[in-house]
Each structure stands twice: as C-alpha cells, then as structure tokens.
Amino acid sequence: MTESLFSLTHQDPLTILRVKLRSTYIADEQVCMDALLKSLDLSLDKRTQMSAQAASLVRHVRNHSSPTMMEKFLGEYGLSTKEGVALMCMAEALLRVPDKATIDALIEDKVQAGDWSSHLGHSNSSLINSSTWALLVTGKLLAPVDAEKVGSAMRGLVKRVGEPVVRMAVAQAMKELGSQFVLGRTMKEATWRAKKLTAQGYTHSYDMLGEAARTAEDADRYFESYSAAIVDLIPHCNNDDIRNNPGISVKLSALHPRYEWSQRERVLTELVPKVLALALQTKAANMGFNIDAEEADRLDISLDVIAAVLAAPELSGWHGFGVVVQAFSKRAPWVLDWLYELARSLDRKIMVRLVKGAYWDAEIKRAQVIGLTDFPVFTRKANTDVSYLACAKKMLAMNDLIYAQFATHNAHSVAAILQLAGDKHAYEFQRLHGMGESLHASVMAQGGIRCRVYAPVGAHQDLLAYLVRRLLENGANSSFVHQLVNPEIAPETIAQDPINVVLERLEQGLSCRSHAIVRPQDLFAQNLASHRKNAKGWDITDAPTIALMQSAREHLNPSYWQAQPLVARFEGTLEAPHWVINPAVGGERVGQVHMSSKEQVEAALQVAPLGQAEWLAMPLAERVACFEKAADLYEDNATELFAILAKEAGKTWLDAVGELREAVDFARFYAQEMASGPQVQGRGVITCISPWNFPLAIFSGQIFAALAGGNAILAKPAGQTNLVAYKAVQLMHAAGIPAAAVQFLPGGPHEVGVPITSDARVNGVCFTGSTATAQHINTAMATNLAADAVLIAETGGLNAMVVDSTALPEQVVRDVLASAFQSAGQRCSALRMLYLQEDIADKVLQMLYGAMDELTLGNPWHLHTDVGPVIDAPAKTKIEQYILQHSVAGRLLKHLSAPTNGLFVGPAVIKLNGIEDLKEEVFGPVLHVATFAAKDLDQVVKSINAQGYGLTFGVHTRVDARVEQLIKGVHAGNTYVNRNQIGAVVGSQPFGGEGLSGTGPKAGGPQYVQRLRKPFRVKACAPSGHLVSLDQVQKAIDSLPSKGLLEWQKCSNRVSELTQIFGSQANQLKDLCRNPVLLPGPTGELNQLSTVARGVVLCLGPNRHSALLQAQTALAQGNGVVMVANDLNLPKCDLPLVVIQGQLAATDIVALSGYHAVTANSDAGYQRQLRQALAKKVGPLLPLISETADPQRYTMERHLCIDTTAAGGNASLIAAGE
Structure with missing residues (x-):
C-alpha cells in the first residue's frame, strides 16, 4: 500500500482512513446506501419538514422570479430532443473550426437534423422561442413570429449555408449561448461583470477554463494563467474574513501533463511545488484556493498532492485551502473523514466544497470498459442525493476545522441543509454562474447566509467543453433545473425526499442500484441469447490493486520458465534448449525452449485425428465447461501470465492486462458459439499459427475457435514467444481439453511451419502474421492440401486515420498516441498514416510532439513505462534504418531518444505526401503524417483504397455526413470514429481485414467458428462443354x-x-x-x-x-x-x-x-x-x-465503432438517468 509523503505509521489515523477510503472505491451500492441512511438517521417528521420547505422554495422561485435564459433554453432543448443534442454537438465544435467550408458543413449537418419549428411556442422567451433560430439567420434578436415563418427561416438557413451572414450568425449564437455560463473572457472582464452581484452580497469563486494538459507547454500556460488570475483578484480581496473574499479553483490535471497514478513519483516531484507556489500566492492575498475534483481514477493521487501541499510549513495559520468532494462517489464520506483528520493532524482549517459530481457518465463507461466489479459512483440520482445529504450532515459536524461550501441548485438539498445547520456563518451555498439564480436569491433573502457564484473565465474557444458539460448535466429530464422551468411538474414532485425514494424501492424488494445501467461483468449478458461473463478487469490506477499485483509477482522476478513440445503419446527425447532473452533488458535470460523435432511433428500429425475424435466424444456441456474452466484458470494465473508477457514479449502493464482479458473473452465467447451453433462435424485437423505481438490472446483465440468448430489443433506460436503459449496450453489441458486435441509445436517456420501447413492430413489453417507469409501458406496449401481446406488469414495493414478541422485536437492527440505508439506500434491495427486537414495540421502536430515528449520508454516491468521494447534485434535494426533513411531525406519531423540497454526504438513521426509514399508496413513506433485540403477528401479515400489494404481505419470529425462519406468510401474491416483504432473487444468489435489485410471472417465474430466447421456441399460433378476464351x-x-x-x-x-x-x-x-x-x-x-x-x-x-x-x-x-x-x-x-x-x-x-x-x-x-x-x-x-x-x-464483414460521447458526454445515458 502506498503511503502519503509525510511520515505515517501503520496505526496512524490517516493511514487507517486511507485504507477504508480505498476499500469503498467500487463497493456494493446497497452496502453504501445502508451506511449512508444509517449515518443520516433522520426522522420522518424531519424529512417531511425538509420536503415542505423545499416545495415552498420552488413555489417562491416560480412566483417571484423568472428563470434565466439558459434555464429556459435547457427546458426547451433538453437531451430528450434530437435538436438539443444537435445543438450540443454544434456548440462543442463550431468555435474552434478555422475554415469556412467546414463551418458550413457543420452547420448544415446539425441544422438539417432537427425539427426546429416543433419547439415554437413552448417557451415564453423570445430568444428561446422563434428568435433562437431567427438569430442563426439574421444575427440579431427578433420578435416572436409564427410557426410557418420559423419553419421557412430554418429551411432558408439550410439553403443559404455558405453565405458569410449565416456563418457569422451561428457563431454569434454559440457565443451568446456560452456567455450564459462564462462570466468573462478575462479575469478583468469577469470581475467587472461580477460587481452587480458582489454589491448584492454574493462572493465569487473563479475558475480558469481549460481541460487537462496534454503537454508541458499546456501545463506551463495553465500555471501562468492561474498565477495571473490570482494577481488580478488581489484588489478585490478587501475583507479580513477570507470567507467574504473571492476565491480561485485550480484543476490539478491542467498543471501536469501526466497527472495519473502510474506517474506518481514524477507528479509529486514536479506538481507539488507548482501547487504550493499558487497556494502561497493566494495566502498572501487572503483568498480562497480550491483544488477541483478529478476523475475517480485520480482521487488517490489528488489526496497525495493535497496532503503534501497542505503539510508545507509556509501555509500554517491560513484557512483558505480548499478541496472539492463529489457526492456521487462511494468514497465521498471517507474522503471527508480523511480531510478532517488531515486538517487536525496538521493544525489547519480548510474549506470543502461539496458537489454532486461531474462526468458521471464517463465513470460509468470507464468501469464497463476496464471490467471493474462495480462502479465507483452511484447509479441512481436519488442515491447521489442521499449521499449529498449524508456528506452535508457530516461536514456541518466538522465545522471546527472545515468550512462547508454546498454547491447545489437543488431546492431539497438547500432546504435540508437549512434544517440541518445551526450556525448560519459556518457554511455557504454555491451555484454556477447562469444557473440557480432565483433559488439562491431566495436563500440570501433569509439573511445571514453566504452565497457564492462559481464563475468560469476564459476565451470563447476554451468554453466549449465546459459548455457541453453544463448542457449535459442540466439538460436531462431528471435534473432540478430542467424540472424547475416545467410548470407541469408540481413543486412537491420536484422537492421529493430522496431518502423516501430509496426506502420505497427497498420496501418493494427492489435493488437500490439502477437496472438501466449494465454492470461491467454483465456487459455481454444483456439478453437471453447472450449470457457471457465479461473478463475480469485489473484497474492499474487503483493503489490496492497495484500493490497486490506487485506483491504477487515478487517471487517471479527473476524467474525462469521452460517450454517444450506437448505431443500426445510421444515418448522420445527433447531437442537441446534455446535461451529466451528479455527484449527490454540486454542479456537477461527469461527461460528456455525445447523446439519440436521432425519426429514430434510427425507424431502430432498422426495422433491429431484421434484427438478430434476424443474431443467430439465429450458431451457438448463438458466441452463448453472446459472453455469456461480455461478462462477461469487464465484469470487465476494472471500474475504469472502478466510476468511472462512482460519478460518475454515486452508487454507493459496496460498491454498485459488487455491481452489476458482478450484471451479470456475469446474462451467465453467461443464457448457460447459452440453451445449455440449447429452441432455439425468439424473439418478435422486445424493448424493454428499465431504472432508474437499477441502471443496469448490470438494464440488462444485461434485454438478456442477451432476447438469450438469440432477440430483438433496443431498449435505453433511465434518463435519469439513460446513461453507464454506453453503456459496457455498447460492451462487448457488442466481445464480438461484432451492433450491430443491441442498439441503444442514450438519451432521455426521451416522445421514446423512448413510441414503443418503442407501435409495432406491437415484440413485448414488459422494464421495471423505478415501478408507475404500468408501468401506462402496459401500456395503450400493449394499444392498439398484438399482444395476445400480452409485458410483464415489476418495480416497487416497500412492503417490510416483522417482528421478534419471539427475534431478536438486534445482528443486527436490522445487517440493518435495510443493508436501509433502503444505496444511500441507493434499491433496489426496500429495507426501508420495520419491525414490532417491542413487548416489544423500545425496545431495538432505541435500538441502531438509535446505529448510524445511526455511518454516514458523503458522496462515494461515497471508501471510507469508507456512504451516498451520492440520484439527482437532484427526488428530494431529494420525500424531504425527506415527512420534514418527518412531523416537523411529531410522527412523526419519528430524522434524520441530511446534507452540503450534493451531493444528500444524511439517513437518517430515522418512527413509524407500521402499514403501512396508508404511502400510497406513498418511494424514499430513510426507514424507517417500527410495533410489534405477539405475539398480533397474524396481523393484521400481513393488513395487509401488504392493501396489494397483494409484492416483498420480511423475518423475524427463532428460532421455526421463526413462520417457517412468515409465509412462508405474506405474499404476497411474495422472503422473507428472519434476514438483510437486499437484494442478490438471480442464479441463487441469483431476484428479482421479485407484485401491485402486478410481473408475474413472476423475473429471474435459470428462467422469465425462456422467457417471451421465441416460445410454442407452440393453434389460435385466434372465440368463439360467447350472452353470459353x-x-x-x-x-x-x-x-x-x-x-x-x-x-x-x-x-x-x-x-x-x-x-x-x-x-x-x-x-x-x-x-x-x-x-x-x-x-x-x-x-x-x-x-x-x-x-x-x-x-x-x-x-x-x-x-x-x-x-x-x-x-x-x-x-x-x-x-x-x-x-x-x-x-x-x-x-x-x-x-x-x-x-x-x-x-x-x-x-x-x-x-x-x-x-x-x-x-x-x-x-x-x-x-x-x-x-x-x-x-x-x-x-x-x-x-x-x-x-x-x-x-x-x-x-x-465490416465493423463500425463510434464513440458517441466524443462531443463532451453521453447524452443518452444522462437523459435516461433514474
């Protein structure tokens, strides 16, 4: 278990609390709710009073004030309307697009998608009603008009796309939309606009807009922005009581480009001094300083940074240090306990802002993607509301050391806190600029209660992500803001007690968790036709998980593994062993491999038909159980498999976890295919030849598929990765698969590969590797095997990604880094050719270069390593010579240095005119870049197709019509939109290419096993008749x-x-x-x-x-x-x-x-x-x-994967929230 920076003993209360905090990361939701309800211990009378006061507040707000323009807007264009979603997508992208043609395409794309006139008359606001869209046409506000005129205006807008007035009008409308949430473009403008509310008794907490830093340059810019903002706020800090002065919020991930647990040591060394410097600035100004909340996987490292900064002696006597706590987190109560103990141990007083939480939808998705056992957040809104009340009660009881700041727009939350609180000066309420004005004004009118406005500050181009997040969070039907402006919803409904909501479900025997949200383990068991259990996940951002993994493999470093042929009923002698060397550590011996002899190969061929018979003699249920048991054994032996993958194949922690999960998914997916498919004969004996880049996943996937088809297998792994393949076969045999049904034949291509692909006793071959080798195998099969012997080949590709100017550069850089350089670029699916629209190319490339500089190259045994070695010395030499060749030609744009001890190649970026300059696949961390004009997109498609490959293809755009154009135009087996193009998931993203990239069918898809079964054929006959020319x-x-x-x-x-x-x-x-x-x-x-x-x-x-x-x-x-x-x-x-x-x-x-x-x-x-x-x-x-x-x-087969959250969040999930 990792300890914080300051000295702790195992009995230290902070250590104990940190352990408890970590243990609730993904705790059972019912257990958490039981504890929260118990801690609240509120009587029914008390809860009834809270709800009555909340309903009174709602009525007062409705009767005595008008909703803000933004509240009306959200009431009309919520997430339940496609117009609202189209608006959100346009708002997210429009202001950053530099070229007129793409702006026009984006406007046309989003405007045509909506039924805008259907919203006419729903709002009493002229802006929200007809003039919302008249604004887009004319650029200025108009009086209300009738439905026909609005419909006509919208139709006219579509026709006039391309005219400057339309482009300017839409941009102005988006800026107007954003200005409802952003107080000013600069701090000076923001403080000037804040004067009116300040005069009414409000204070402000300012936040500089911006997302997480991708580069050191980004981080430095954000630091300077924060520092300058503090200086600008000094004249406004005129009160001796820091609670009455403005404050500033700081996002730690904006101050460091690698703000993540794997880089913990570096983060603490580099970030803590920066944060301390800003804290000292704010202390000198007598100003509040809040550390913003981050994603769930960053909480642990945030607490380390907070502890290290707050422990600085220079901050003694200052009460302005603040932390944001998110109530939707299951860890929230323990975070509060830990913060209180931290303040006590350091003799500090701190501020804590309690919020419901941001990016809830992203937390749900991440837990599903990485296979956690549960979610780190509550899945129902009522549960989060209960958590908020429990945390609020806890904070109010901690007011000797914690100044509570309750950020909420929810009338029930406000009423509950008013009922729970004693001293009105011991806390304050907070709201977002542009939201909750009437509610907070009602609270202020009661006298003596502080209210603070959270005020974002930044230029228009920086508000996009923030704007979309606010639209998402407040546009859902279940949100308080959305309900408040809907007169059809009674105040009592809006003000309902969340505790009652939870208790009523429990009384009805219902689970407190949402059934609309699929738990990670049930991701592939959502209907009666599919009952597959998702592969277990290992969260390598979670400190306890990391500690367990590190502890479990301590006895494996150093370690030696052995591998030898596994041939049923063979009793001959073994060949002399070959040493296996760690590619990451020069000279380090990992194990030994005995290669297959001619006698062993012949023996395997002879016994294989008997193995097929033995396998098929087993009842179907037993065969399925063997697969399920093999999957379980893989997970039970994860530590050793991770170790071999790191030592033999150079796999980083991230890649090793992904590989094991894929192998497990293959076992369970093909078990399901075997159980549900037609029970026909297998073809006979299938040779499986797998690559070194996925030595466990592809190796296992081929075998499980061929077994599911009713065949016996001759398994030949790549020569570089025999150890992990041997371990896999051992586990298969331990699971009950007969030894003669899966025989293991390590060896070279000539000694083993040739005989098992050219012997007439073989009935088919599953191969993954190079295109050239696939062609050699095909020729050998045609010459020696039956004409109907099956060949399933998955080969390489010249994989491209096209990025237009609507794409978000930060997302593009994130996805390009993963696609091109993860696994040291040694993936069949890896990005080789990046096409950037010329209007944004320089900006994206500069950000990409900066992000590359943040990568850590080194031994994959260490968690902090991002890029490991290439597989062997010949690969290293070939890649380095290729990079040198382009360097001499003046085309090398970026090249990272690499460690000298081991087989490392620094990631490189090379400039080309286009994909036609790329003559062959370079299997390593090399990315090629070309630019294109928007008008030449069709030519880009033609160039990609002309190369003849068709494995993966990536697209980054916000224009749906371009997505359609590209996915229909580019011939690729797997297309990915607004995400990276690696990491296909079994059963969800069946993988395989076309053309020079493979034969199909797709691995992990519905046709693969069927191809390996004995097919039905029409009775054959000889050809006759005259020969045609x-x-x-x-x-x-x-x-x-x-x-x-x-x-x-x-x-x-x-x-x-x-x-x-x-x-x-x-x-x-x-x-x-x-x-x-x-x-x-x-x-x-x-x-x-x-x-x-x-x-x-x-x-x-x-x-x-x-x-x-x-x-x-x-x-x-x-x-x-x-x-x-x-x-x-x-x-x-x-x-x-x-x-x-x-x-x-x-x-x-x-x-x-x-x-x-x-x-x-x-x-x-x-x-x-x-x-x-x-x-x-x-x-x-x-x-x-x-x-x-x-x-x-x-x-x-072609597969399409679209990240539907790329524009800022998951609208459908939030809209469907309970």
Whole structure:
C-alpha cells in the first residue's frame, strides 16, 4: 500500500482512513446506501419538514422570479430532443473550426437534423422561442413570429449555408449561448461583470477554463494563467474574513501533463511545488484556493498532492485551502473523514466544497470498459442525493476545522441543509454562474447566509467543453433545473425526499442500484441469447490493486520458465534448449525452449485425428465447461501470465492486462458459439499459427475457435514467444481439453511451419502474421492440401486515420498516441498514416510532439513505462534504418531518444505526401503524417483504397455526413470514429481485414467458428462443354459496372427482384447485407457489424443446377456475377449478370482481373486446379467457394465503432438517468 509523503505509521489515523477510503472505491451500492441512511438517521417528521420547505422554495422561485435564459433554453432543448443534442454537438465544435467550408458543413449537418419549428411556442422567451433560430439567420434578436415563418427561416438557413451572414450568425449564437455560463473572457472582464452581484452580497469563486494538459507547454500556460488570475483578484480581496473574499479553483490535471497514478513519483516531484507556489500566492492575498475534483481514477493521487501541499510549513495559520468532494462517489464520506483528520493532524482549517459530481457518465463507461466489479459512483440520482445529504450532515459536524461550501441548485438539498445547520456563518451555498439564480436569491433573502457564484473565465474557444458539460448535466429530464422551468411538474414532485425514494424501492424488494445501467461483468449478458461473463478487469490506477499485483509477482522476478513440445503419446527425447532473452533488458535470460523435432511433428500429425475424435466424444456441456474452466484458470494465473508477457514479449502493464482479458473473452465467447451453433462435424485437423505481438490472446483465440468448430489443433506460436503459449496450453489441458486435441509445436517456420501447413492430413489453417507469409501458406496449401481446406488469414495493414478541422485536437492527440505508439506500434491495427486537414495540421502536430515528449520508454516491468521494447534485434535494426533513411531525406519531423540497454526504438513521426509514399508496413513506433485540403477528401479515400489494404481505419470529425462519406468510401474491416483504432473487444468489435489485410471472417465474430466447421456441399460433378476464351470472360467482368452493379448493391429488395427472374426458388435466398447488427458494448459507444458484397463473383457451375444456385446466392448479397457453365438459358434481365455457355480453363483465372471470388462445385481435380491457380495470383487472397449455397461466403464483414460521447458526454445515458 502506498503511503502519503509525510511520515505515517501503520496505526496512524490517516493511514487507517486511507485504507477504508480505498476499500469503498467500487463497493456494493446497497452496502453504501445502508451506511449512508444509517449515518443520516433522520426522522420522518424531519424529512417531511425538509420536503415542505423545499416545495415552498420552488413555489417562491416560480412566483417571484423568472428563470434565466439558459434555464429556459435547457427546458426547451433538453437531451430528450434530437435538436438539443444537435445543438450540443454544434456548440462543442463550431468555435474552434478555422475554415469556412467546414463551418458550413457543420452547420448544415446539425441544422438539417432537427425539427426546429416543433419547439415554437413552448417557451415564453423570445430568444428561446422563434428568435433562437431567427438569430442563426439574421444575427440579431427578433420578435416572436409564427410557426410557418420559423419553419421557412430554418429551411432558408439550410439553403443559404455558405453565405458569410449565416456563418457569422451561428457563431454569434454559440457565443451568446456560452456567455450564459462564462462570466468573462478575462479575469478583468469577469470581475467587472461580477460587481452587480458582489454589491448584492454574493462572493465569487473563479475558475480558469481549460481541460487537462496534454503537454508541458499546456501545463506551463495553465500555471501562468492561474498565477495571473490570482494577481488580478488581489484588489478585490478587501475583507479580513477570507470567507467574504473571492476565491480561485485550480484543476490539478491542467498543471501536469501526466497527472495519473502510474506517474506518481514524477507528479509529486514536479506538481507539488507548482501547487504550493499558487497556494502561497493566494495566502498572501487572503483568498480562497480550491483544488477541483478529478476523475475517480485520480482521487488517490489528488489526496497525495493535497496532503503534501497542505503539510508545507509556509501555509500554517491560513484557512483558505480548499478541496472539492463529489457526492456521487462511494468514497465521498471517507474522503471527508480523511480531510478532517488531515486538517487536525496538521493544525489547519480548510474549506470543502461539496458537489454532486461531474462526468458521471464517463465513470460509468470507464468501469464497463476496464471490467471493474462495480462502479465507483452511484447509479441512481436519488442515491447521489442521499449521499449529498449524508456528506452535508457530516461536514456541518466538522465545522471546527472545515468550512462547508454546498454547491447545489437543488431546492431539497438547500432546504435540508437549512434544517440541518445551526450556525448560519459556518457554511455557504454555491451555484454556477447562469444557473440557480432565483433559488439562491431566495436563500440570501433569509439573511445571514453566504452565497457564492462559481464563475468560469476564459476565451470563447476554451468554453466549449465546459459548455457541453453544463448542457449535459442540466439538460436531462431528471435534473432540478430542467424540472424547475416545467410548470407541469408540481413543486412537491420536484422537492421529493430522496431518502423516501430509496426506502420505497427497498420496501418493494427492489435493488437500490439502477437496472438501466449494465454492470461491467454483465456487459455481454444483456439478453437471453447472450449470457457471457465479461473478463475480469485489473484497474492499474487503483493503489490496492497495484500493490497486490506487485506483491504477487515478487517471487517471479527473476524467474525462469521452460517450454517444450506437448505431443500426445510421444515418448522420445527433447531437442537441446534455446535461451529466451528479455527484449527490454540486454542479456537477461527469461527461460528456455525445447523446439519440436521432425519426429514430434510427425507424431502430432498422426495422433491429431484421434484427438478430434476424443474431443467430439465429450458431451457438448463438458466441452463448453472446459472453455469456461480455461478462462477461469487464465484469470487465476494472471500474475504469472502478466510476468511472462512482460519478460518475454515486452508487454507493459496496460498491454498485459488487455491481452489476458482478450484471451479470456475469446474462451467465453467461443464457448457460447459452440453451445449455440449447429452441432455439425468439424473439418478435422486445424493448424493454428499465431504472432508474437499477441502471443496469448490470438494464440488462444485461434485454438478456442477451432476447438469450438469440432477440430483438433496443431498449435505453433511465434518463435519469439513460446513461453507464454506453453503456459496457455498447460492451462487448457488442466481445464480438461484432451492433450491430443491441442498439441503444442514450438519451432521455426521451416522445421514446423512448413510441414503443418503442407501435409495432406491437415484440413485448414488459422494464421495471423505478415501478408507475404500468408501468401506462402496459401500456395503450400493449394499444392498439398484438399482444395476445400480452409485458410483464415489476418495480416497487416497500412492503417490510416483522417482528421478534419471539427475534431478536438486534445482528443486527436490522445487517440493518435495510443493508436501509433502503444505496444511500441507493434499491433496489426496500429495507426501508420495520419491525414490532417491542413487548416489544423500545425496545431495538432505541435500538441502531438509535446505529448510524445511526455511518454516514458523503458522496462515494461515497471508501471510507469508507456512504451516498451520492440520484439527482437532484427526488428530494431529494420525500424531504425527506415527512420534514418527518412531523416537523411529531410522527412523526419519528430524522434524520441530511446534507452540503450534493451531493444528500444524511439517513437518517430515522418512527413509524407500521402499514403501512396508508404511502400510497406513498418511494424514499430513510426507514424507517417500527410495533410489534405477539405475539398480533397474524396481523393484521400481513393488513395487509401488504392493501396489494397483494409484492416483498420480511423475518423475524427463532428460532421455526421463526413462520417457517412468515409465509412462508405474506405474499404476497411474495422472503422473507428472519434476514438483510437486499437484494442478490438471480442464479441463487441469483431476484428479482421479485407484485401491485402486478410481473408475474413472476423475473429471474435459470428462467422469465425462456422467457417471451421465441416460445410454442407452440393453434389460435385466434372465440368463439360467447350472452353470459353479468356477475352470473353474478361469483357464480361469489365461490363458489370455498366450493368448497374453499384445500383444493385444499394437495392433494398434484391430477393424480390431475383424471384421475378429465377422463380419461386429464389424466395429461399437470404440477403445478409440488408440489416446491420448492433453488438453489445459499453455505454457511450456504438458497435455495428455489417456485411457487404465481395464485388464480382465468377460462378463456374459446372452444371446448370449448381451455377444457378451460385449465381442466385451471390446476387442476393449484392455481388455482380459472371456465370460460366452449360445449359444456361436465362431470360434477359436488368441485373449485373453475364451468362456464358461452356467451361473456363482453371489456369485462365490467373490472368483474369477485376473479380473477387470464384465459386465452383466441380470434381476434386478441377477444384484443386482452381485453388492452385488462385494461389498464383498476385495481390489479395481470393476465396474458392465450394459451399455454394452459404450466403456468408459471398460477403465480407465490416465493423463500425463510434464513440458517441466524443462531443463532451453521453447524452443518452444522462437523459435516461433514474
């Protein structure tokens, strides 16, 4: 357990409280609520008085004052309307967009999305009513007009997009919107605007707008901004009582670019002096100084910083140091206890601002994403309100050392505190500028109670994120502000007692937690069809979790691991061992590997069919249980697996945790696939060849999938990562999977790889690796294996990301860093080519360079390491030579230095004209950058597609129409919008590419296991008839675009069209490409799996029946078809279909071009010739489809993942909040 900076013993009260605080991080919500209710101990009479006073306050506010413009706005355009969400998205992006064309595109995109005239007459405010949108057209406020005029104005606005007056009007409207929440652009302007309220007795707490720092330059700028703001406030600190002077709020994450637990030592060394310097400034001015609350994963380090600063002797005797506590946190009461004990131990008096909490939706999503056992925050609004009351009561009892500051716009919270409090001078209320004015005015009128306004200060371009957050928090139907302006909601309803709400649920036998929010472990068990348990998460920002992980692996450092072939029933001798060297530490021996001998390979091939029989003889329930047990064993042995991944593969803590979770997800996902799929025969023996970059996850995923398909496995891991693969197979066998069903064959490509991919006893290969190796395997299989032997290959990619000028640079830099440099760039999905719109390129690149400077390169055994080593010396040499080549050519923009002890390569950024300059994938921490003009976006798409790869693709934009344009235009297996493009999640984001990037189907998707099962086939026959000319077939292929191929792919009723031509038999066809499937995933993220046509399919029959079946099935998926077979006399039709009588020589398909698949159901000899001919083609691996009636074989899968919270928060989750 990590201790704070100052000296503590294990019996020290602060230590005890810190332990208790940490233990409630993700505690059970019911347990927390029981403790809170017990601590409140309020009688029913007391609670009734509170609610009655709250209702009285609501009536008084409604009868004696008018809501602010912003309150009216939120009442009309809340999160329950798509117009409100469109407004939020436009407000978030508009003011930062520099170029006119993109501004116009953004306005058009958001305005067209709404039914604006439906809001007319709902508000008595001329601005909110018709003039909200008249403002967008004319740039000035107008009197109310009728509905038709507003509708006409909006239609006219869309037509006039592009005119300067529209652009200026919308920008002015957004600024007006923002000014309702921001007191001034500068501190001088803010204090001038504050004079009116100051004269009425209000005080202010000022906050300099800005988000977390990404670079040291950002952090320095924020420090100077805070320091200058303090200087500007000195003339306004005229009262001896610090409580009557203004204050300032400081965001610690704005003052350090790596404000996170993994960088704790650096943060405490660098940040504490900065914060202390600001605190001393405010002390000298007799001003309040508040440390803002941060995300849940930063609370622990925030407490360390707070303790270190407050312990400074120079702050003795000052009562202005303040801390913000968030009531939605399950740790909030313990934070208060800890702060009180800290103040007591240091003989200080401090201020504590109690808030409900910000970024609740982000906390929910993070817990789901990383697989926590529960949430760090309460999931129901009433629970947070109860927590707020309990914390308020606790704070009021601590008033000897804590000056309580209650930030709330909620009438019940205000009434409760008025009832609970004694001394009116022992606390104050706080509200946000622009919100809660009438409520707080009512409180002020009672006399003697202080009220303070939290006042953001900053330029228009800095208000965006803050503005959207306020819109989100106050625009939900359940928010007090939203309800207050709705006259249809009775005051008694608004003022209801949250304790009653909680108790009523308990009396009804209901859980106190929200059932609308899926718990992390149930993320993939949201319906009857899916009951999969989510993989266990390890939160490496949580001090107790880190301490346990570190303690558990102490005995493993140093440690040696052994690996050897695992061949059933083989009793021969082992080959001499090879040493495994840690890539991060030069010369450090990690373990030994005995490679497979020829005899062991042959023995494995012989026994594998027996292993398949043994596996299939087990009842289905037992096989499923084996997978579930293997998943559990992986989690139980996590410490050792993490250690091997770090020592052998150079995995950082973050990557090791992600890899293990993915392997566990594969086991449970494929268990579900096995249990729910058709119980047909497997193909036989499947060779699984996995890469070193995911030596546990991909290795395990291939094996579990092939087993689920009913096969026996010959598993060959990459030569660099045999140790972790060996451990995985041991755990599989321990879980009950027969030794003969999964045999482990470590060894080189020639000694092991060649025989197990070119032996006729093998029925298929699952391969992940380079494109060139996949092509070699394909050739070997075509020559030696059955023609229908399956090859599933996932290969590399020249993965691109396109960023336009509406994107938020901070988000872009965050996602580019992860996509390009996490795992030292050694991911198939890693970003290789970044396209930046020229209008923002310089700004984004400068921020990217600064963020790169903050990365820590080093031994992945240490938590603080961000970037580990590359895998081996040849890789290091190749990457370094590539970087040097571009450096000599003057194209190297940025290159970090790297540690010399170990196989490290410093992340690099290289300037190119475009992706066409990128001749091959550089598998390491190298990012290429090109710029583009907004008008040339289509050309960028063409350039990306022209390279022939199609693995991952990223987009950053706020313009929905551009998202649509890019996801339809770019040919990629996995597309990510407004997030990074790595880390696909099993079952949620099935992964795999197309073109040169792979064959499909996607790993962790619905088709993978099916491809490994023995398929149903139509009875084969030999081809007959005259040979058709190559030229005739090529012309037929070339003619398909003119026959309406693109229109056919867009057709929504293809099966109906085919029925008219082929008759009633076509009614049996399935069109898989019509309806995308939504897949489960965390809140705030859309995951959609689609199928698309392959393109042009050669249907080679050879007889009429098989040719018609092939053509119909291919056409139903949107493909163009060239049929070459006998006895084909089809009626003329308006379809992308060409019919040629005869047969095609198998060797001719090598010379043909423009087709994407071949399907035939011929005799074995002709099928083999076709397979061999296809293997000779240069380019993507084209399929030979013998499962002619299976519609999946005529399609490709594409996955789309959108971060729907990128514009600032999760509108749907907040709107649905209970």
